Amino acid sequence: MVLIPDWDASEGERRDNQLKAISGPVTAEEAKALVACFGPDDCYGVAWSLLHLIETGPNPVLTAKPAPEANEWHHTLWKRAVNGGLVPGDLTG
Secondary structure: OOOOOOOOOOOHHHHHHHHHOOOOOOOHHHHHHHHOOOOOOOHHHHHHHHHHHHOOOOOOOOOOOOOOOOOHHHHHHHHHHHHOOOOOOOOOO
């Protein structure tokens, strides 16, 4: 598993190009593997590319609300699935 580097890494553009080279839709297995690749921040938008790639697969990839200490991108995926009506959930708290 390769994590997306943080915002000060010089690899951001290379990682973004690698993600864009993956043609969607991804499989459920690929989407689950990609969820583990989020880094500590958005790496100049690369995390958004990863999120959008994950969302090309069968949704939702996360079927349970992430723990409070989970990566912010897991929370974002969860909120988008709830807002999209893909999973029941409470966005408060």
